[in-house]
Amino acid sequence: MEQIHFNQLKETLNHKTLPNGLKVYILEKKDFNKTYATFTTHYGSVDNHFVPLGKDDKVKVPDGIAHFLEHKLFEKEHGDVFQDFSKQGASANAFTTFNRTAYLFSTTGDVEKNLTTLIDFVQAPYFTEKTVEKEKGIIGQEIRMYDDNPDWRVYFGLIANMYKKHPVAIDIAGTVESIAKITKDDLYECYNTFYHPSNMLLFIVGPVDAEKIMDLVEKNQAGKDYSDQPPIERFFDEEPQEPANKKEVLHMPVQTPKCYMGYKEKRPQRSGRDLLVRELSINLLLEMMFGKSTKNYEKLYEEGLIDPSFSFDYTEEMGFGFSMIGGDTTDPDTFAERISEMVNEFKQQALNEEDLERARKKKIGSFLRALNSPEFIANQFTRYEFNDMNLFDVIPTFEELTVKQLQDALNDHFQDSQLTVCQVKKKQS
Amino acid sequence: MTLVDHHVADLPGMTLHTIETTKYKTTSLILQIKSPIAEEEVTKRALLPYVLQSGTERYSSSKELRGALDGLYGATLGVDLSKKGEYQIITLRMDVANEKFLSDNTPLLDRAFELLSQVFLKPAKENEAFLPRIVQKEKRSLKQQIESIYDDKMRYANKRLIEEMFEEEPYRFNVYGNEQEVDQITPETLYDYYQKVIKEDEIHLYAVGDVSKDALQELAKKHFVFPADRMEPKRTSSAGKQRVDEVKEVFEEQEVQQGKLHMGYRTYITYSDPEYLALQVFNGVFGGFSHSKLFMNVREKESLAYYAASRFESHKGIIFVMSGIETNNYEKTVKIINEQLEEIRNGNITDGELEQTKAMIRNQILETVDDSTGLVEVLYHEVVSRHKRTIEEWLEGIQNVTKEQIRDVSKKIQLDTIYFLKGRGE
Structure with a gap:
């Protein structure tokens, strides 16, 4: 077992990476009551076009299938695995993103038993x-x-604007029509292709003995x-390159309109250190442009264009990337104009060193x-690892x-050229 | 060893709670400011924390104040409003990095205490009023926040249920106040109200982190200096009807894809009552978890919904049930929900359900106290209810709840109001 120290x-x-390819990470947190574990496959809603394991030809599967599979994996011949966890004093859950599906539990009781169940x-x-048919009503x-949900619609609406x-x-959960087509054979085909241990990562964080836990996982595998x-x-x-x-x-x-805008990344092919530098750089720049201590934030607030729902973020993974800025606003058109003006104005000035240092400190403190x-550590570590980055490099990278x-x-x-806007306006009835 | 190292000290003007722990990489300071919900004050009280976090004597704009916080390695300042029983509570929260984890060793905690105390006790003002430009901005923002409840249909349906169910009680008011009243507030009237808050409200400060209790106490004494004429805080007793004669059914139509069904029950049991623990287990059997009767029957058996759950409010003694369903499944779903309560009243609880529920509640309590916000939430129950229950007593009490006690609790519970937000044209 390898030990990596972050002094x-x-x-x-x-x-440790096991012989079957499974990557296992354990972080001891002795003061906590709770142990949190995630078992994640590098497979999400975007992986809808692939060559199934053991076949020669590529297939396209129905929209929403990764998420559907996530729901169905909990059901077994003997019943629902959720129940097994709760009998063992753990609460289980799962989620599907664009490129990950994670299964997880948290418990303050029997970690080894629950980990084996997971x-x-x-x-x-x-x-x-x-x-499979029963699940269609629930999903x-x-x-x-x-x-x-207007917040959800405007967020995914903006992403849909960007990509042709x-x-x-495509919506992570698919549509009522697309999930109607899903069969058990489709689920097995996706499962067999994407749930091999070499495509997965197990992360455990909590008051555990790392050696004992590693031993358990190794024997199990x-x-x-x-x-x-x-x-x-x-x-x-x-x-x-341009938005669709x-x-x-x-x-x-x-009652309150919403406006989200974003810049589509032209070459979202980075990974490892390049990607880390990119994500942190753009997030730092957004903080310098629109953080709460900036002139821009003050102006937008004074002009009545934003309220506390205002936020911004940058994210990039293999094949897609974008920044996004938005929130509730009384005037979505003026909001869009002002934000894009402010970005252009910021670009024309030299970066202010003092503002940079302040934003850097703020980002380090937030991290x-x-x-x-523990949830943040496990989920984000996994996302970083799938993109060949290390979560614990964030602070030194910000500093550098x-x-x-x-x-x-x-x-x-x-x-x-990369800018696109999505708004929710009041429906006139 | 106890689960939580909680010390309480009475300081002039406020009570200090210190919790020493090495769990976190930051130190949290949480100020809880409590007063009974009052019709003529509810909107002013909602606006006040947003005005306070917008400027101090020294940093007279939000921009300057935020700049100072950023300089302290991104110390965060946040405000929150909540309703607990008959009280409307303002929370001011500051969270600051523990210097131990930084390569730079500037002392941050002293500055954080100072800033938080200034936000509360030395706000930006001129003469005897808040700054008009701040008040005006925050009034607009508050109105927008109140409006946005309408846009989130789950929150909207919950708000409407509460308005209908507590028509005659102060609990009906939304914690953000009334939109129509926002315009009437002036920098002067708000400042007058603020004077009352710092003189009359019950104030508790929680400090959680890897810092000794003596050091925390020193800092609190140094920075939190209250006016000398502080009064004894006001208490209020629970006001509410004692019997439901007829279930109230309220329907509303909007252009939504999914109908939102919200049901409100009176339990007549609150945190300080001996049956409180049995009520908590009842809620777990009924709808608190994914093994509960509501989830198993409404979702798993009938595929009517994605969510079907219940939750309870500890100080008002109410249970809410909520589920998102197709509009034309209304009657079927209500019938199934009623049947689940009836099952428990008839004593139909399996050993498995009981044990699973207890294990989940135990887990929930222990997990909650791992998080500083959750921990303070748990400890603050004692302040609101004036009833002491340590985490250890709580855990043990849950373990001892019997099926008979749950059945007794279920017989006290009465459905009061059903609110259904339905889709149009179905």
Whole structure:
């Protein structure tokens, strides 16, 4: 077992890659009551075009299938695994993102038993036509719930604006129509392709003994018969650099309109250190442009264009990337104009060193605060690892970012040609 | 060893709670300011924390104040409003990095205490009024926040249920106040109200982190200096009807894809009552978890919904049930929900359900106290209810709840109001 020490943070991470390819990470947190574990496959809603394991030809599967699979993996011949966890004093859950599906539990009781349940249930699929049909009603209501949520609609509406070919534009849960087509055979095909241990990562954080836990996982995996799997072939159609749509307006029964805008990344192919530098740079720049201590924030607030719902973020993963700025606003058109003016104005000035240092400190403090949460550590560590980055490099990387790196990111990312806007306006009834 | 190292000290003007722990990389300071919900004050009280966090004597604009916080390694300042029983509570929270984890060793905690105390006790003002430009901005923002409840249909349906169910009680007011009253507030009237708050409200400061209690006490004494004429805080007793004669059914139509069903029950049991623990287990069997009767029957058996759950309010003694369903499944869903309560009244609780529920509640309590916000929330129950229950007593009490006690509790519970937000044209 390898031990990685992060001295400044006073943390030690234990790691091992098992013979079947599974990556296991354990972080001891002796003061906590809770142990949190995630078992994640590098497979999400965008992986809808691939060569199934053991086949020669690529297939396209129905929208929403990764999320559907996530729901169905909990059901077994003996019943629902949720119940097994709660009998063992753990609460289980799962979520699907664009490129990950994570299964998780938290417990203050029997960690070893619950961990075994987690690994075993994810590694033993049981899909039948009957249970697949039953789930369509439940997921149908989940989709409807999000359809009524204007924050969700405007966020995903903005992403859909950006992408013409890339499946990130498709709703993670699919649509009522697309999930109607899903069969148990589709689920097995996706499962067999994407749930091999070599495509997965297990993270455990809590008051555990790392050696004992590693031993348990190793024995568990040694008892299962996995043959080596060739690399998964995933296909993505070529995506144009510019956004597919410059503007979209959704009409919904709301009292306060919403406006989100974002810059589509031209070359979202980074990974490892390049990606880390990129993400942190753009996030730092956004903080310098629109953080609460900036002139811009003050002006926008005074002009009545923003309220506390205002936020911004940058994210990038293999094949897609974007910044986004938005929130509730009484005047979505003026909001869009003002934000884009402010970005252009910021680009024309030299970066102010004092503002940079302040934003840097703020970002470092926020990251430390986030590390209070075992959930944050496990989920984000996994996301970083799948993109060949290390979560614990965030603080040193923030400290090292140079004015030149920031200037380059600023000029490269924030271009008018890449800008797109999505608004929710009041439906006239 | 106890689960939480909680010390309480009475300082002039406020009570200090210190919790020493090495769990976190930051130190949290949480100020809880409590007063009974009052019709003529509810909107002013909602506006006040937003005005306070917008400027101090020294940093007279939000921009300057935020700049000072950023300089302290991104110390965060946040405000929150909540309703607990008959009280409307203002929370001011500051969270600051523990210097131990930084390569730079500037002392941050002293400055954080100072800033938080200034936000509360030395606000930006001129003469005997808040700054008009701040008040005006925050009035607009508050109105927008009140409006945005309408846009989130789950929150909207919950707000409407509460308005209907507590028509005659102060609890009906939303914690953000009334939109129509915002315009009437002036920098002067708000400042007058603020004077009353610092003189009359019950104030508790919680400090959680890897810092000794003596050091925390020194800092609190040094920075929190209250006016000398502080009064004894006001208490109020629970006001509410004691019997439901007829279930009230309220329907509303909007252009939504999914109907939102919200049901309100009176339990007549609050945090300080001996049956409180049995009520908590009842709620777990009924709808608190994914093994509960509501989830198993409404979702798993009938595929009517994605969510079907219940939750309870500890100080008002009420239970809310909520589920998102197709509009034409209204009657079917209400019937199934009623049947689940009836099952418990008839004593139909399996050993498995009981044990699972207890294990989940135990887990929930222990997990909650791992998080500083959750921990303070738990400890603050004692302040609101004036009833002491340590975490250890709580855990043990849950373990001892019997099926008979749950059945007795279920017989006291009465459905009061059903609110249904339905889709149009179905």
